[in-house]
Amino acid sequence: MAKKSKAISARKAANIRLIVQIFFFALVALIAVNHTLEEAGKAIPILSSASLHAICPFGGVVSIYQFIAAGTYVHKIHSAAFVLMWIVFALTVFLGPVFCSWICPLGSIQEWFGKLGKKIFKRRFNRMIPYKVDRILRYLRYVMLGWVVYMTAVTGTLVFSDIDPYFALFNFWRSEVAIGGVIILAVVLVLSLIVERPFCKYACPYGAVLGVFNLFRIFKIRRRRSTCIDCKACDRSCPMNIPVSTSGAVRDHQCISCLKCTSEQVCPVENTVELTTIKLEAVGKKAAL
Amino acid sequence: MTLRSRHIAPIVLAVFIIGIGGTIIFNLWQTTSNKLPATYTSGEFAGQYNPADIRGSYSFGDIEEAFAVPAAALATAFGVEDSEDPAAFRCKELEDRYGELENGEIGTDSVRWFVALYTGLPYTPEEDTLLPSPAVSVLKETMSEAELEEVKVKTVGISGLAAAAPDGTAAAAEQADTHTESEVDQVKGKTTFGELQSWGVSKEEIEKVLGLPVGKAGITVRDYCIENGIEFSTVKGALQAAVDRALGKQ
Numbered sequence: 001m002a003k004k005s006k007a008i009s010a011r012k013a014a015n016i017r018l019i020v021q022i023f024f025f026a027l028v029a030l031i032a033v034n035h036t037l038e039e040a041g042k043a044i045p046i047l048s049s050a051s052l053h054a055i056c057p058f059g060g061v062v063s064i065y066q067f068i069a070a071g072t073y074v075h076k077i078h079s080a081a082f083v084l085m086w087i088v089f090a091l092t093v094f095l096g097p098v099f100c101s102w103i104c105p106l107g108s109i110q111e112w113f114g115k116l117g118k119k120i121f122k123r124r125f126n127r128m129i130p131y132k133v134d135r136i137l138r139y140l141r142y143v144m145l146g147w148v149v150y151m152t153a154v155t156g157t158l159v160f161s162d163i164d165p166y167f168a169l170f171n172f173w174r175s176e177v178a179i180g181g182v183i184i185l186a187v188v189l190v191l192s193l194i195v196e197r198p199f200c201k202y203a204c205p206y207g208a209v210l211g212v213f214n215l216f217r218i219f220k221i222r223r224r225r226s227t228c229i230d231c232k233a234c235d236r237s238c239p240m241n242i243p244v245s246t247s248g249a250v251r252d253h254q255c256i257s258c259l260k261c262t263s264e265q266v267c268p269v270e271n272t273v274e275l276t277t278i279k280l281e282a283v284g285k286k287a288a289l
Numbered sequence: 290m291t292l293r294s295r296h297i298a299p300i301v302l303a304v305f306i307i308g309i310g311g312t313i314i315f316n317l318w319q320t321t322s323n324k325l326p327a328t329y330t331s332g333e334f335a336g337q338y339n340p341a342d343i344r345g346s347y348s349f350g351d352i353e354e355a356f357a358v359p360a361a362a363l364a365t366a367f368g369v370e371d372s373e374d375p376a377a378f379r380c381k382e383l384e385d386r387y388g389e390l391e392n393g394e395i396g397t398d399s400v401r402w403f404v405a406l407y408t409g410l411p412y413t414p415e416e417d418t419l420l421p422s423p424a425v426s427v428l429k430e431t432m433s434e435a436e437l438e439e440v441k442v443k444t445v446g447i448s449g450l451a452a453a454a455p456d457g458t459a460a461a462a463e464q465a466d467t468h469t470e471s472e473v474d475q476v477k478g479k480t481t482f483g484e485l486q487s488w489g490v491s492k493e494e495i496e497k498v499l500g501l502p503v504g505k506a507g508i509t510v511r512d513y514c515i516e517n518g519i520e521f522s523t524v525k526g527a528l529q530a531a532v533d534r535a536l537g538k539q
Contacts, residue, residue, distance in 0.1 A: 014294075016294040016295055017294055017298070020301060039379060039382070040373070041373050041374035050320030051321075066506075069505050078319040078320055080318050083309065083312045084309075090304065091300075095297065098297060153483070154483040154486070154506050155481055155487055156482075156505075156506050156508065156509070175385060219290075219292055259294055264293050275292045275293075276290065278291070
């Protein structure tokens with residue numbers, strides 16, 4: 001009975017995130033379509049018709065240098081991207097990279113493709129790349145971040161848009177989209193069938209920025225050692241392959257705050273893996289006293 | 290404090306709504322650039338809008354507002370009367386429609402030049418800029434025959450082109466692809482100082498051509514020229530030569 005009710009509440013929690021993901025995916029898709037409609041003079045009223053560049057918080061990140069140096073934004077970037085950048089930073093300081101797991105449409109579509117991959121490859125899904133290789137590849141996204149920021153600063157143009165799968169995803173019907181972006185999008189979606197969130201793990205420069213916040217975020221994923229039964233359910237559920245079961249507090253730069261590992265979802269013991277500000281061991285000791 | 294999914298969902302939505310809503314209230318939320326071009330900074334036309342600053346994202350309606358050139362006249366001149374709303378037609382769509390032609394290009398720079406000719410404002414177009422032939426008929430209203438003779442040299446008939454690619458079809462798209470490739474080392478209106486330097490042109494060479502210190506990496510050379518009262522077209526050739534030298538084309 002308890003198991004059944006636990007399963008229901010876990011499903012509810014997963015569905016809440018899914019609803020938020022679908023909401024943001026649909027919103028961005030509608031805005032992208034409306035942008036095209038607006039150019040044809042048929043925009044849907046009330047709905048924004050901004051270009052995708054204008055509502056991408058990463059546009060704010062790559063504009064920082066030019067904004068400081070010249071007081072202007074990179075070509076195609078406007079203040080909205082800066083506003084979104086600060087909103088996401090504020091959320092990330094508190095909750096970690098929730099943008100990646102709850103909002104980013106590219107992350108969502110990879111996750112949805114991954115569900116299909118899980119059905120095809122069962123237990124082998126997301127476990128096919130050797131650990132040593134995987135660990136090294138994880139740092140590639142910082143190389144990507146460095147390259148994008150440097151090249152944008154030097155050229156003053158959005159160099160990343162030519163290879164950006166997110167831009168391609170919502171602009172594939174426009175001549176503006178670069179073939180490089182479409183190819184990378186296709187590769188990412190195919191890889192999503194064998195690896196969970198491959199772009200997030202290995203290439204996303206924005207994920208690289210937000211991942212750094214995991215070192216000092218206020219709400220952390222914490223594990224209570226005293227009640228942990230070491231079943232490793234948290235490790236198996238983590239889309240980013242983080243060994244939660246060996247951590248007191250997860251500070252891994254790849255954590256995306258999806259909450260899959262928590263007691264709300266897969267951890268079978270109540271109050272053992274939580275998104276919290278409190279050191280759970282301290283709570284456990286107080287309770288014992 | 291411990292948070293669950295049921296808390297995070299409203300927190301995320303609330304932070305976005307409050308953040309975006311707040312910046313909209315304080316007029317800090319901009320998703321497009323304002324459509325007012327820069328003005329001439331000196332000389333007889335100081336204070337007037339400069340057609341050199343017309344961007345690809347400007348619609349014919351934006352141009353009508355800034356320069357009092359009717360959107361309908363622009364639509365006729367550029368052969369886009371078939372557009373459902375000429376005022377909403379964007380300059381950059383011309384490149385999709387006509388692409389690069391054998392002798393040059395009909396694009397945003399063509400609009401700049403047309404507006405300058407229509408209003409009598411000074412502007413020197415880029416060397417490869419062409420005007421569509423209907424533009425000459427429209428310009429007859431504001432220019433003398435003698436003046437028009439000079440313009441006619443750089444006009445091109447568009448009836449065949451428009452028929453081949455009326456709505457940015459495959460032919461136009463193919464031309465657009467060619468255009469993108471050829472832009473890599475071509476000095477254009479949107480070329481930035483950063484791009485010039487990434488192509489191997491030294492700061493000293495740029496300064497020698499402009500007679501000014503090099504602008505910030507992200508600023509376009511055209512914008513910098515406008516800001517400093519220089520006609521971009523007068524330095525474009527020299528900059529292109531510097532690029533060609535740097536790339537070993539000369």
